[in-house]
Amino acid sequence: xxxxxxxxxxxxxxxxxxxxxxxxxxxxxxxxxxxxxxxxxxxxxxxxxxxxxxxxxxxxxxxxxxxxxxxxxxxxxxxxxxxxxxxxxxxxxxxxxxxxxxxxxxxxxxxxxxxxxxxxxxxxxxxxxxxxxxxxxxxxxxxxxxxxxxxxxxxxxxxxxxxxxxxxxxxxxxxxxxxxxxxxxxxxxxxxxxxxxxxxxxxxxxxxxxxxxxxxxxxxxxxxxxxxxxxxxxxxxxxxxxxxxxxxxxxxxxxxxxxxxxxxxxxxxxxxxxxxxxxxxxxxxxxxxxxxxxxxxxxxxxxxxxxxxxxxxxxxxxxxxxxxxxxxxxxxxxxxxxxxxxxxxxxxxxxxxxxxxxxxxxxxxxxxxxxxxxxxxxxxxxxxxxxxxxxxxxxxxxxxxxxxxxxxxxxxxxxxxxxxxxxxxxxxxxxxxxxxxxxxxxxxxxxxxxxxxxxxxxxxxxxxxxxxxxxxxxxxxxxxxxxxxxxxxxxxxxxxxxxxxxxxxxxxxxxxxxxxxxxxxxxxxxxxxxxxxxxxxxxxxxxxxxxxxxxxxxxxxxxxxxxxxxxxxxxxxxxxxxxxxxxxxxxxxxxxxxxxxxxxxxxxxxxxxx
Amino acid sequence: xxxxxxxxxxxxxxxxxxxxxxxxxxxxxxxxxxxxxxxxxxxxxxxxxxxxxxxxxxxxxxxxxxxxxxxxxxxxxxxxxxxxxxxxxxxxxxxxxxxxxxxxxxxxxxxxxxxxxxxxxxxxxxxxxxxxxxxxxxxxxxxxxxxxxxxxxxxxxxxxxxxxxxxxxxxxxxxxx
Numbered sequence: 085x086x087x088x089x090x091x092x093x094x095x096x097x098x099x100x101x102x103x104x105x106x107x108x109x110x111x112x113x114x115x116x117x118x119x120x121x122x123x124x125x126x127x128x129x130x131x132x133x134x135x136x137x138x139x140x141x142x143x144x145x146x147x148x149x150x151x152x153x154x155x156x157x158x159x160x161x162x163x164x165x166x167x168x169x170x171x172x173x174x175x176x177x178x179x180x181x182x183x184x185x186x187x188x189x190x191x192x193x194x195x196x197x198x199x200x201x202x203x204x205x206x207x208x209x210x211x212x213x214x215x216x217x218x219x220x221x222x223x224x225x226x227x228x229x230x231x232x233x234x235x236x237x238x239x240x241x242x243x244x245x246x247x248x249x250x251x252x253x254x255x256x257x258x259x260x261x262x263x264x265x266x267x268x269x270x271x272x273x274x275x276x277x278x279x280x281x282x283x284x285x286x287x288x289x290x291x292x293x294x295x296x297x298x299x300x301x302x303x304x305x306x307x308x309x310x311x312x313x314x315x316x317x318x319x320x321x322x323x324x325x326x327x328x329x330x331x332x333x334x335x336x337x338x339x340x341x342x343x344x345x346x347x348x349x350x351x352x353x354x355x356x357x358x359x360x361x362x363x364x365x366x367x368x369x370x371x372x373x374x375x376x377x378x379x380x381x382x383x384x385x386x387x388x389x390x391x392x393x394x395x396x397x398x399x400x401x402x403x404x405x406x407x408x409x410x411x412x413x414x415x416x417x418x419x420x421x422x423x424x425x426x427x428x429x430x431x432x433x434x435x436x437x438x439x440x441x442x443x444x445x446x447x448x449x450x451x452x453x454x455x456x457x458x459x460x461x462x463x464x465x466x467x468x469x470x471x472x473x474x475x476x477x478x479x480x481x482x483x484x485x486x487x488x489x490x491x492x493x494x495x496x497x498x499x500x501x502x503x504x505x506x507x508x509x510x511x512x513x514x515x516x517x518x519x520x521x522x523x524x525x526x527x528x529x530x531x532x533x534x535x536x537x538x539x540x541x542x543x544x545x546x547x548x549x550x551x552x553x554x555x556x557x558x559x560x561x562x563x564x565x566x567x568x569x570x571x572x573x574x575x576x577x578x579x580x581x582x583x584x585x586x587x588x589x590x591x592x593x594x595x596x597x598x599x600x601x602x603x604x605x606x607x608x609x610x611x612x613x614x615x616x617x618x619x620x621x622x623x624x625x626x627x628x629x630x631x632x633x634x635x636x637x638x639x640x641x642x643x644x645x646x647x648x649x650x651x652x653x654x655x656x657x658x659x660x661x662x663x664x665x666x667x668x669x670x671x672x673x674x675x676x677x678x679x680x681x682x683x684x685x686x687x688x689x690x691x692x693x694x
Numbered sequence: 695x696x697x698x699x700x701x702x703x704x705x706x707x708x709x710x711x712x713x714x715x716x717x718x719x720x721x722x723x724x725x726x727x728x729x730x731x732x733x734x735x736x737x738x739x740x741x742x743x744x745x746x747x748x749x750x751x752x753x754x755x756x757x758x759x760x761x762x763x764x765x766x767x768x769x770x771x772x773x774x775x776x777x778x779x780x781x782x783x784x785x786x787x788x789x790x791x792x793x794x795x796x797x798x799x800x801x802x803x804x805x806x807x808x809x810x811x812x813x814x815x816x817x818x819x820x821x822x823x824x825x826x827x828x829x830x831x832x833x834x835x836x837x838x839x840x841x842x843x844x845x846x847x848x849x850x851x852x853x854x855x856x857x858x859x860x861x862x863x864x865x866x867x868x869x870x871x
Contacts, residue, residue: 107829114723114736116719120740121715
């Protein structure tokens with residue numbers, strides 16, 4: 085850009101600097117919804133389909149034109165479904181006759197690499213997945229095959245959670261292999277990007293598949309585990325030391341989603357010959373994952389080097405059997421890890437917290453930290469978080485507004501811990517400490533960029549009972565659009581769905597669990613799983629029931645007989661296991677089928693999470 | 695055009711669309727949002743611009759031309775959207791005279807949100823020039839091409855815009871306790 089050469093006759097540099105900073109800061113708050121490409125492609129597809137219809141209409145005007153148009157239509161449509169690497173739409177609605185000579189369909193296209201890459205990470209980890217995608221791709225129902233640059237950028241941004249690494253700094257594409265250099269800009273948008281990682285890809289069929297990423301300087305390498313090695317928790321990750329005062333985070337992640345199963349941190353340098361990080365991780369639901377090492381820049385806290393490789397998990401949670409090994413609750417006013425097997429306490433994650441009781445622990449969407457409220461019931465309470473596997477202590481996420489206390493909360497986070505900014509996304513239901521204060525309550529949501537949205541409750545009821553729960557965002561989990569809550573409107577209430585983009589007051593018209601019959605019992609606790617399915621704990625009078633809502637009518641999951649009152653329900657991200665507590669502190673575990681099992685922790689636990 | 699050529703064009707257009715989307719979609723939405731002050735509308739405008747660019751790919755052929763086309767389409771469509779809403783010119787103050795600043799340092803005390811708000815009250819052309827200049831980092835010639843005006847007009851709008859902004863911010867600063 086030539087901005088320094090132009091406008092040189094306009095002094096007032098300070099105002100210009102302020103304007104530039106203000107615009108950039110304002111722009112940073114704008115986060116596109118993420119479905120832009122699919123919406124554009126859909127429109128393009130519709131236009132193309134309309135154009136296909138035009139040809140036969142024109143053709144009837146002349147016999148000669150008919151012949152030519154028919155031939156043209158065949159050539160156009162036939163070749164579209166054949167050789168194009170980029171296929172936009174379903175072609176079967178074409179008014180043109182089927183081609184008589186076959187151009188190869190995408191699913192029949194020559195396979196660039198006969199063998200599926202052994203080290204495949206993203207977007208497919210098996211040939212079957214890729215083949216299934218090819219079939220959908222041929223039918224036009226999925227976006228087209230992307231080029232290796234796009235795949236590499238998408239992987240680093242959406243799967244590794246490193247959106248700042250968004251510049252292509254180099255590329256080598258030879259046959260069915262590609263290496264894409266990616267970097268980020270440090271110190272202003274006009275600066276040259278610095279190299280952060282080199283993403284290796286292989287082509288199989290029509291897909292480019294990430295098979296690993298390396299530090300372009302070859303300093304950050306992994307000695308163990310080896311690529312494709314079978315690993316189990318806790319995983320010891322090692323590599324040769326280098327540099328001065330280096331800060332490293334290692335994650336064990338799902339290969340095809342932003343899920344982190346566990347993470348660990350270490351510092352090294354100053355002559356260290358080898359670094360080592362122990363990474364305990366929850367039982368994955370898939371067989372293939374990724375070990376990702378991110379070195380943090382001392383300059384700005386952003387990612388400096390990224391190395392990633394595929395690993396296989398020796399034990400994986402099967403559908404219906406995905407019970408995590410641990411859950412978390414409060415013991416001795418400390419966030420504590422418990423064994424899911426029997427409820428025995430394992431270790432403390434925090435010291436005894438000051439300022440009053442601690443309550444409501446909730447594991448974050450990324451699984452690496454636990455949110456909780458410190459000083460419950462006081463007007464100096466705070467929403468805190470502590471990392472499960474990191475050495476540093478708790479940090480304050482947010483507080484209620486002055487004069488209010490936290491009566492319930494939901495929290496999630498953007499998976500970007502390397503920048504030092506935790507990017508917490510919160511919803512606080514705040515009630516006034518003083519009965520004369522107006523409004524009497526408010527629902528305050530804060531997104532990952534710190535933007536606040538407030539819904540006021542002039543008086544109560546209506547009010548939110550218990551904790552609300554974010555539905556995961558449609559594109560990425562940390563940009564939720566909907567918040568579910570049990571709203572008490574008087575003597576009774578309903579499961580409400582707040583549209584955070586278009587709030588319609590404290591009693592939204594939309595129900596979070598369509599078809600739910602409140603006559604069967606009153607909801608006492610709710611929780612969304614990662615697919616956006618809402619789980620509800622109900623007190624029926626003769627039992628505690630747990631049901632799951634969406635996409636269809638509520639479905640009963642399990643029952644605990646007896647006239648107990650549910651206190652908390654917590655579900656694993658894949659919905660395969662549930663914890664339920666009652667107000668007396670009894671805890672039950674449900675493993676996806678059959679009856680729930682009562683656990684026997686040494687202390688009553690009313691609030692649990694996993 | 696023969697079928698193979700058309701097919702090749704389509705493939706190029708599709709690939710260019712994905713490449714340009716990956717690289718520029720976010721910054722274009724942000725630029726449009728600065729012009730419109732409405733993020734959903736900004737996304738609509740930019741998506742429409744991408745569709746139009748895809749349809750015009752045969753004329754554009756390369757990504758540099760396509761990016762210039764996208765910028766121009768986004769600005770034009772943002773302008774149309776604002777015109778449709780009939781708010782921008784009604785709310786815009788009269789152009790400010792070029793005046794020397796007395797208290798530059800005062801600006802630093804102001805919140806950046808106030809700067810953006812003040813920018814939003816500028817006449818449309820001035821706002822467009824300042825956004826393209828100070829957010830998109832375009833050169834004078836690029837801004838002229840994007841807006842379809844002369845380089846001299848760009849310079850004039852920029853100068854008047856900065857002067858108006860300065861005046862607004864100084865008045866805001868003086869009005870504070």
